[in-house]
Amino acid sequence: MEMKLALPEEVLLSVEKPERYLGNEVNAVHKDPADVRIRFAMCFPDVYEIGMSHLGIQILYEMFNRRPDTWCERVYSPWVDLDRVMRQKRIPLFALESQERIRDFDFLGITLQYELCYANVLQILDLAGIPLHASQRLYTRSSEPGQGRERMPAEDPVCPEKSAGEVLDSGITPSLKKRSGERPDQVPQEELALGDGAPIVIGGGPCAYNPEPIAEFFDLFYIGEGETVYDELLDLYKECKEKGVSRKEFLLQAASIDGIYCPLFYRPSYHEDGTLKSFEPLLHTIPKRIRKQVVKDLDHSPYLTKPLVPFMQVTQDRVVLEVQRGCIRGCRFCQAGMIYRPTRTKSLETLKKNADQLLAATGHEEISLSSLSTSDYPDLEGLVTYLLEKHGKTENINISLPSLRIDAFSLDVMSKVQDVKKSSLTFAPEGGSQRMRDVINKGLTQEDILRGASQAFQGGWNKVKLYFMLGQPTETEEDRRAIAHLAEKIAELYYDTVPKENRSGRCMITISTSFFVPKPFTPFQWAAMFTPEDYLTFAHTVNNEVKASLNHKSIRYNWHEAYGTVLEGLLARGDRRVSRVIEAAYRKGALFDAWTEHWDWNRWVEAMEETGTDLSFYTRRQREEDELFPWDFIDAGPSKRFLLEEWHKAMRAEVTLNCHKKCSACGAAKFGCGVCFDYHAERSGAKTSEAGGSGMI
Amino acid sequence: MRVRVKYSKQGLMKFIVHLDMMRYFQKACRRAGIDVVYTEGLSPHMSMSFALPLGVGMTSDSEYVDVDLKSALSSDVIVNALNESAPEGIHFTDARQIPVGKAHKGMTLVSRADYTLRMTKEDPWDPSWPEEFICWLDQPEILVLKKGKKTEKEMNIRPLIYEAKFVSGGPPVTDLARPLSTRQSPLKNNPEQPFSTQQPPPPEDLILSLSAGLDRNIRPELVMQAFARQTKREYQPFRFLINRDEVYADLGKEGRHRFVPLIDLGERIP
Structure with missing residues (x-):
């Protein structure tokens, strides 16, 4: 067999988990490069095990490869051990399937699932040998890998201080281009032809x-769901x-396609106080x-039929069945709940067909129902029953049901599909007090939680996990203590509901708190964050209260990293100037910031100092209601007016009903589909039948 | 019905660790629609056992796994169904019915494995090493430190090396199959022969037949490391490309070996 390898064998056998770099998984697509016109490298900028677990890439991978003229391959962040070797030996980053270097591809698509992967985006470009800045790529070809970190900013052909728009300016208007001769320090540069130089990133x-904090590094962004205009x-x-x-010229034409954003053609300007003045x-x-x-x-959209099946164990080692997109709930902190509006469901028939097909094509022994809130799927019972009957009992397929609300139905389902003794139940009240839950519009009451827990205890469970967020708008010390109190109430409930003879040891309640990061396109996008020290104080308040509770031996408490939270806050709501911080941090060695063992806050502090970036401007400031945000040029559905209304309601601890109960006219109805469409169709349908009824009398 | 499946693991598949091969095989059976029996108990899993794990970095023509099937399938159906979704580098070559019972399990029976070692082209050893290797083997005792999970102990690996020969496209350069006492060492007893006078092309591959199995298992790297250390050669990992050629059971009695490939212990299923 011919074995084509980008990495020498001794490198493969000396790095951790060589399986990450082979591209020979079951259902991987191999084509003859001579048969295709477009080479597309799809990247998840984190380690293989994480990237392979991402459903979106798998959908697009299959969709692209259905095109006879396109070969879509994959690439993930080389792990730190291989990263070192590649820099030393100047091995260029390669796509897994063909093992050919990325810089010769037509496209490099990078999925951005969390902000802490931004340094890894630069690693990908750098190891590929692709110039880091989109503006450089107009004139500069790819080169040796690893130079982006070695070269200092001042040596760059294009000074990153200058906005991409300025660089482009000189090229767009011919008159300006001619005048470039007036600047003797600038060597006139030849514009590169499409396909010559670097892939479209x-x-x-x-x-x-x-996209603004990383806008300098991308040629294009695709805003929204990939199935439509690719x-x-x-x-x-x-x-x-x-x-x-x-x-x-290609970028200019691409920028006119719906949903495609080309940062080079937009220019931000800023007020003296640093806030955005215009974005045109x-x-x-x-x-x-x-x-x-x-x-x-x-x-009727392209869907997965043959997902890749990795050899090594990855995070999501199972069939993922997407049952719906979007969420009707409208939690005010949740970005996914806003940007994926309107909620759209798949029909039961489609899901049955998908499940059969996916299980047969992969051989996985587990299927997981995926959505933001699976309990809201209209025919969950029908779906679970089908999976249990068709696959669970006869084929020993496990069914996993994450993101279920705990109630009698879900407990019944879970007792059928899981081993009650081993598994734990998860509640995500997010706020400890009822007031807090109303502020965030969680729509979950203490009664709901206690009822669910009581039913769970009666059903034999004795492990409960509770997720909360700390540092949310209007939160007081009392709200933080309430987290411990809620856990204490649940523990009490266990000892009250389960008679001594039926207990298998004490119950175990695990509280996890993360620190809240305000995200764009949420009602909390105006909110201020706190300092890392503040966050730790919040966590200590909860911890002390837990320790002081009667049942503290049954309650465990852990909290997230506080410094990483603040960095995430900077990157989430940053503007175009933040790209300099990212680049500086990358040059200082930032990589795998989402991994506690690899990330280093000091690099980022230094990077902020070096670039004169004021962290508190981006994180600690409560934004003015009329402030222009860097992301306002994107129409994600929910209008800014709606989000602001929700922000005001949050301040008053007023709840908003979910999309099934009442339409809040958020703005997502303009997409003309999903729950918005159903809701209004139902309403008008109901009116007609009422009218018809009265007519008959 | 218990079936012994034989497959080869070549190319990129040599980088896949044994644990992941087990995961692969389970999924492969599901994809192929082969109904494997599940074990009873709290966490049921497929009833299957691999004869002899293959180290990462090695290729093989003869990997064996025994599985229990719920219903009877013919040898051809099993092989074809598994090959249909097999990635490049995995090729199923045979499937035969074997008797049920612990004594018949591949894992229990394994007693010998043959390997072909090919020196990689970069930075090779001096051309005289094959001669020296043969001489080196001609000693009653070769002591090596074998690392266990907790302890290190010295053991004599010489009796565990059943056979060693060099092949170079032509006839084998020497054959160690004969008992030690009757064999002549080419260097010691007959310095002119056979290398210097006949001048055969430099030997390419070393074929090693080694004791294998649950208690007296030695890996080819262990032999080559010992040789390198004792003849003052530098041993680097990955110096050799190693292929496992065949795995045998020992049906011999009273101290005499009779090695039979594991697949030959089963019956083809029509």
């Missing part, structure tokens, strides 16, 4: 809803490449607003 995923973009690329147009396209042909892409009908 395109970002997507939830973090693309505020074909249009690939067709355009093919056409432009055939015509031999310049890279810039440089040309009138470039759209002012980018509307996110939405799949209207999930039953």
